Amino acid sequence: MAAIHLPRTIRIGGGVLDELPEVLAAAGLSRPLIVTDAWMQSSGLLARVEALLGGAGIAARAFTGVVPDPTVTSIDAGCAVLAEGEHDCVIGLGGGSPIDSAKMIAVRRDRTIPELKAPHQEDSPGLPIIAIPTTAGTGSEATRFTVITDAETDEKMLCAGLAYLPLIALVDYELTLSKPPRLTADTGIDSLVHAVEAYVSKRANPFADSMALSAMRLIWPNLPRACADPQDRSARAALMLGALQAGIAFSNSSVALVHGMSRPIGAHFHVSHGLSNAMLMPAITQWSAPAALPRYAQCARAMGLADDSEADQSAVGALVEALHRINADLAVPSPRAYGIERERWEALIPLMAQQALGSGSPANNPRLAEAGEIEALYRQVWH
């Protein structure tokens, strides 16, 4: 049995951004607040969206104060801007940070974010959410999650529920052509981890499996191509579709231990989300694989690392080796090479392990980790 939840409308392809006025009209929406960040403003993308809407007689207001890994303070500021206007929907324009911010601004009302964090489930709808992703990474345009950081405790709070599922997603790969190689690598690995974790999760189901395997087939060969040539349009299109499918996969299955352990690294050491996933992925895959060998072997086959005749054990060996190799190729640093102080890393390990477990994600991992094992894994990935 599986219950599947998706946006009502997903438009996919180069140029679908131009269809924004049409999809808003079809949904009976006409007073959007655009939630975005400073880069979207300085790059001219916000102005392009405002002009599109203006051409259709829609005067949108914008909140441009989104910060990477959005914080409670930045959400408060966005909620204040929402309250100053008369809005019937919220548009998240940008990477996962603007989309996650748009979700929380649309849904929060008079609650505090700690009240909304997992295991709380928020299913009662807020304002309709329209997601326009620009990073081919988080898949947030199609997920029922948002992640907000409490800057005082450095906790990345995972908030879950149908309220956060966008009504409409416009998935236009042309918006990702401007991503530099580092951002391409980090967001691409994030989407790959979504697909693999959704597929090996204890909550896997046939629908999510099909999305996850398709995502792995799209992401694995195209990630090095887009990093080598940011203007490679077919690679960009494949990565954008793969990130969407991976988001659909984990939203209808789950993420697991990598994401559980990655969020505390991001929160305490301000490592980008994709990069902290990448730091963990090879070691956690190796540690988890014995508990779900056939599943990890299927991942290797979907990624073209093993053929159907190859035994599971050797397919998984190829997978772990390839994950180490892609980290080297994409210049993913270890926490040590990233410049994190050893003493601080060591001192925070018990808290990070507790926060990882608290998010609930490790409970979906095929191999269950106790706090002591998570601590040992944090120590192992240090260099």
Ligand SMILES: NC(=O)c1ccc[n+]([C@@H]2O[C@H](COP(=O)([O-])OP(=O)(O)OC[C@H]3O[C@@H](n4cnc5c(N)ncnc54)[C@H](O)[C@@H]3O)[C@@H](O)[C@H]2O)c1
């Ligand atoms: N809601 C979910 O289901 C979900 C899933 C995974 C991650 N997340 C969250 O998403 C956030 C990370 O999102 P992200 O990785 O997309 O990055 P991001 O939104 O934080 O953006 C990172 C940087 O890239 C810039 N940028 C975005 N698009 C660009 C483009 N096309 N060209 C050039 N620069 C561009 C941004 O302005 C920003 O400076 C984290 O907070 C993470 O926890 C959410």
Ligand SMILES: [Fe+2]
């Ligand atoms: Fe992620």
